[in-house]
Amino acid sequence: MLETYPKKLSERLSEDYERQQALFSAQPAIVQRYLETQGKQIAQAVVDGDPQINFSLPDRVICTLENVDQPALVTIPQNQRTRSAGSFINRFRKTELYKELRHAFIELEQSPDRAVSVAAGLLRHATVMHMVSHMLPAGRTVCxxxxxxxxxxxxxxxxxxxxxxxxxxxxxxxxxxxxxxxxxxxxxxxxxxxxxxxxxxxxxxxxxxxxxxxxxxxxxxxxxxxxxxxxxxxxxxxxxxxxxxxxxxxxxxxxxxxxxxxxNQGRALAIYQVKEIINRIKQRAEAGSLNRGLRLSLPYFDDQDLKLAISHFEVIPSGRIMFVPGFVVRAVRQEEVKVSQDTRYSSSTRKHLLYLLDLLEKAFEAANL
Structure with a gap:
């Protein structure tokens, strides 16, 4: 009977995860160690951004076969074990290895040879488990x-x-x-x-x-x-x-x-740098070195890309114009209008950037330079 509604994504992912965990646990210890060794090698190549990776499937796996009631230990022929993903040309094409590897795994898992299909799934599983469990330091339980x-x-x-x-x-x-x-x-x-x-x-x-x-x-x-x-x-x-x-x-x-x-720390760094910018502007204004124009590059943390980004805007056009704190206030207010209407920012990133602009505005509203 067809399901009336598709299963929730989380349920499908849970089924896939539990199936691979059970399959891996069912393998002989020597096969598990082999998969872990190959998975470690593949994971390191992916994280390092290597252009190519050579790997091999285990020589045998336990899997289910048609018309066989119990799982059986099935041998994989030597000529089907050695595989590769990517190529050295990718170094120049800027093609990411993980995409090539994912494609290779999908092709292998669709193989008509049941043992090859299962082995590929197990190797993929060993690779990601190594990435999560062994390549990253364990941390504290936090909230x-x-x-x-x-x-x-x-x-x-x-x-x-x-x-x-x-x-x-x-x-x-x-x-x-x-x-x-x-x-x-x-x-x-x-x-x-x-x-x-x-x-x-x-x-x-x-x-x-x-x-x-x-x-x-x-x-x-x-x-x-x-x-x-x-x-x-x-x-x-x-x-x-x-x-x-x-x-x-x-x-x-x-x-x-x-x-x-x-x-947390990305936003804190952006706030710290903006305060440094404010101090430098005040110091240069006191020294009279801002009378030939001023353009700001304001750092902020983008919580979608998870990196510091820069917002550029002009305060004083190039030329012999005497610096006045009000110029900064005016430019910031104009930039605030642009940011508030820019749909490229997430709601939280927009609020963060507006907060940084507000720091600038308040610093020069009552500035006594």
Whole structure:
């Protein structure tokens, strides 16, 4: 009987995930280890952006066959095991390996040879499981709340009142520094500030609760942002190869934890840089070096692309025009109108950018330069 309504996407993904998990668990230990080794190699090539990857299917798998009641151990001929995806030409074409690999897996899974089809599915499964479970650091259990009710991504860490203010309670709460401790006393543990310990990976928190920088430089803060973006990119690649991995509990925990942290810290970096821009404008105005025009490049964090972007707008056209703070206010208000009507921004990104523009406006409304 045909289903009246299609199954929900989450139900289909759950079925795919559970089926692959059960198939993998049913394989002999030696086959599982082989799949894990091949999956690790493939995952590394995909994440590194290699143009090509060679891989091979296991020599045998347990699978079901037509007219056979019980699953059987089926051998895969040697000439059907060696496979590849991508080509060295892709380095010049800028073709991403994961797309070629996904196509290769789909073709193999559609093979009339049942053993080849099952082996390809198992190898795809081993690849994405390695990406999620072994290529990304484990983090803390966290809970975020949205800044406002209509925010699509919660990114404000909740304070459950259980976090100690100074004691080191877990390995993730401290960094072990080698070579700085006294002889015979092991490594020196340097704890993170309490606010950082509210995030998934405290070691990548660059800004505090009130926007203060916790690292030594903006370059270091940018490096932390890039590390978080890389983390999210690995998760994206895993889902692109096997959408059902989004059902995996560890995937969900890592995505939730890192997404909230990245948005929080990305916005904090943008706010910090805008305040730096305000200070530089005031300093240059005092020095009289802004009388030949002024064009601003305002950083903001795009929560759709998960990266810092730049909004460009002109404050004073080129020429011999004396700088007046009111010029900044006028230009900002004009830009606010444009941003509020620009449909390319998500609702939350638009609010974030308008907040940054408001910082600029207020800084020069009552400026006494």
């Amino acid at each position: 975020y709340t949205p800044a406002e009710e209509d925010e699509s991504i919660p990114f404000i860490p909740e304070d459950d009142g259980l976090e100690p203010e100074s004691a080191i309670t877990a390995a993730t709460d401290a960094i072990a520094e080698e070579g700085n401790g006294e002889s015979g006393r092991g490594n020196l543990l340097v704890p993170f500030v309490p606010y950082a310990r509210k995030f998934f990976l405290p070691q990548w928190v660059a800004f505090g609760e009130h926007g203060e920088m916790l690292v030594k430089s903006v370059d270091e803060a940018n490096a932390h942002i890039k590390s978080m973006q890389r983390f999210m990119e690995v998760l994206f690649l895993a889902v692109a190869l096997a959408p059902y991995i989004s059902i995996d509990e560890e995937y969900a925990k890592k995505r939730y934890g890192m997404l909230g942290q990245l948005v």
